[in-house]
Amino acid sequence: MSDASGLSSLFAAGQFLHPVDSSVPNSVDLVRAIARESGGTTVDLLPGSTPHVQMLSGELESADHILFVLIDGLGMSIMEQHLEADGFLRGGFRRELRAVFPSTTTVALTSLASGAWPGTHGLTGWWTHFPDTAVTMALLPFRERFTNRNMRDSGIEATALIHAQALWGDGDRDVHVVLPRSIRNGSYNEWFNAGAVSGESVRTKKLAKRVRQLIRASRGPTLTYVYLPQVDSRSHRCGPYSDETAETARELERTCAHLLKQARAASRGCVSMIVTADHGQISTPPERELLIHHDDPIARYFRVPPSGDARACQLWLNTDRPVSEQLPELEKLLRKRITDIPGGDSEYALVETDDLIQAGLLGPVELTPAVRARWGDAVLLSADDLAVEYVAPDGSFHGFQGNHSGLSPEEMRIPLIIR
Numbered sequence: 001m002s003d004a005s006g007l008s009s010l011f012a013a014g015q016f017l018h019p020v021d022s023s024v025p026n027s028v029d030l031v032r033a034i035a036r037e038s039g040g041t042t043v044d045l046l047p048g049s050t051p052h053v054q055m056l057s058g059e060l061e062s063a064d065h066i067l068f069v070l071i072d073g074l075g076m077s078i079m080e081q082h083l084e085a086d087g088f089l090r091g092g093f094r095r096e097l098r099a100v101f102p103s104t105t106t107v108a109l110t111s112l113a114s115g116a117w118p119g120t121h122g123l124t125g126w127w128t129h130f131p132d133t134a135v136t137m138a139l140l141p142f143r144e145r146f147t148n149r150n151m152r153d154s155g156i157e158a159t160a161l162i163h164a165q166a167l168w169g170d171g172d173r174d175v176h177v178v179l180p181r182s183i184r185n186g187s188y189n190e191w192f193n194a195g196a197v198s199g200e201s202v203r204t205k206k207l208a209k210r211v212r213q214l215i216r217a218s219r220g221p222t223l224t225y226v227y228l229p230q231v232d233s234r235s236h237r238c239g240p241y242s243d244e245t246a247e248t249a250r251e252l253e254r255t256c257a258h259l260l261k262q263a264r265a266a267s268r269g270c271v272s273m274i275v276t277a278d279h280g281q282i283s284t285p286p287e288r289e290l291l292i293h294h295d296d297p298i299a300r301y302f303r304v305p306p307s308g309d310a311r312a313c314q315l316w317l318n319t320d321r322p323v324s325e326q327l328p329e330l331e332k333l334l335r336k337r338i339t340d341i342p343g344g345d346s347e348y349a350l351v352e353t354d355d356l357i358q359a360g361l362l363g364p365v366e367l368t369p370a371v372r373a374r375w376g377d378a379v380l381l382s383a384d385d386l387a388v389e390y391v392a393p394d395g396s397f398h399g400f401q402g403n404h405s406g407l408s409p410e411e412m413r414i415p416l417i418i419r
Contacts, residue, residue: 007349007359007381015347015383016407019101020360025052026098027108028363030276030416031167032115033057034068038223039172048117048365059094061418063272065215066173066223067263070112071252072105073232073240073404075280076413082246088257089275092419099279099412101361102312104405105232106139108278113192114164117363121164122371125308125405129316130161131373136307137161142187145305146392151187158191163371169195173223176214180204180229196225204228207255208262216266226259228252232281232404239401240281240410260419275417281402282410284310284387288343289399290334293391298337301330307376310387310398311406314353316376323352323377330378338386346386352378361407382406 010016019026028048033056035043076096083090100111100118102125110121118124127145129136133156136145142158143150168175177199183189184201193199202210211224230248238244256275263271292298292306299305301317308314317326331350338346353375357367380388383406389397404411 007351007355010347010349010383010407014409016381017098017409017412018361018407019098019412020050020364021098024096024098025056025416026050027100027276027278027414028111028115028117029053029056030097031112033060034066034223034274035115035167035171037062038066038221040167040170042170043115043167046115047120048363050364059418060274061272064221064270065218065263065267065272067211067226067259067271067273068223069226069228069256069259069273069275070109071231071256071275071277072227072229073235073279073281074249074252074277074415075099075240075410076415077280077410078231078235078240078245078249079415081241082249083253087253088419089253089415089417092273092275092417094416094418097276097414097416099277099414100363101407101412102309102405103279103407103411104309104312105278109140109192110162110164112278113166113168114162115167116164117365119357119362119365119367119371121162122374123162124314124374125312127307127309128374129304129307129314129376132370134304136305139188156187158187162191163368166192166194166196168193168223171223173221174218176222176224178202178207178210178214178224178226180227182229183227204230204255208258211259212262212266215263215271224263228255235281235402236398236400239283241283242401273417273419275415275419277414279404280410280413281404282311282385282406282408284385284400284403286399286401288341288346288385288387290337290341290386290388291391291397292388294393298330298333299390301326305390305392306380306388308379309405310389310400310403311382311408311411313380313388313390314376315378315380317378327352327378334380341386347383348386349381349383350378351381383408
């Protein structure tokens, strides 16, 4: 049976945070507010509007030029741990936001570009399974999970897979998308950049120079989106509270300060900088991972390998028996395996997908049948420091020191900074 009661208990205990909260805005609310302040004409027609959009619109400072900086992985916990209270970023802190769920980059960036809730745009995690084609993909690099082939070679494009459109062209500002050189052009980036006046990749050391050039060359108001992935990458490899992550966070704080200084120099000061994150991270020591190998007894319940991420695994159960019969057996196996992990028990919730959707975790929207089909039969939600990974036949899996995609405060609390 579904552990919907366990899910409710984790919310009641504060171990999980809901992405849609009457007292705390969500990152979707922020994006819609920015679109409104940029003259967007269709953003108010998107499904799932909340009162937070109007409130955030009033808080955003009017300026000829907006710098919208997303620091991947810079959750509240990491920011509070590693940055000085009176520094550039924390000194501009305005309020806390909630990440979308799943709290993972693919899902969050798609909501950021489109203003759409995850229950609308239809991406479910780093690995999204598409049952109509029986393919599991990583959308950002646009590659199939186990063969690593570029899905464009099979005639597939991101625009056909994402049930939303980017909002960049829906307003009266010239929009520029500036990404780090490490991110190459591809099908997802073409979807993401749709409607922008320019989209390009530059070296981090040249970000400020390029932003200055874009603003200086502008003939009207601009919105420049800058993506900085380094905190997330370092947290995955070294852990979110490591010295290495601390130094990376401080370096990006200096980058942001330099960006704003150069932008204001180019525009005679008429610039507002908005900084936020897509999600945070929680420490997940590898010795505390549950590894499910392709020939594991647990895997016998799966018709396709789990999709999603290590903190929110979407499970696709066999079709020979009802899900309600299989879940208790699967939960028994999981509980024994998790209990056997050294270091103490970890909490989790094994929830039927329909119960998860009913709880509103994918946003205040109705899912289309096509989006619902991508979520499988059940979701394994990790609490504490538990990470669950599927080990492919070739032995590959991530094995990160830090993870995200779940509902813990470390993953869900993100900042809104305005300078």
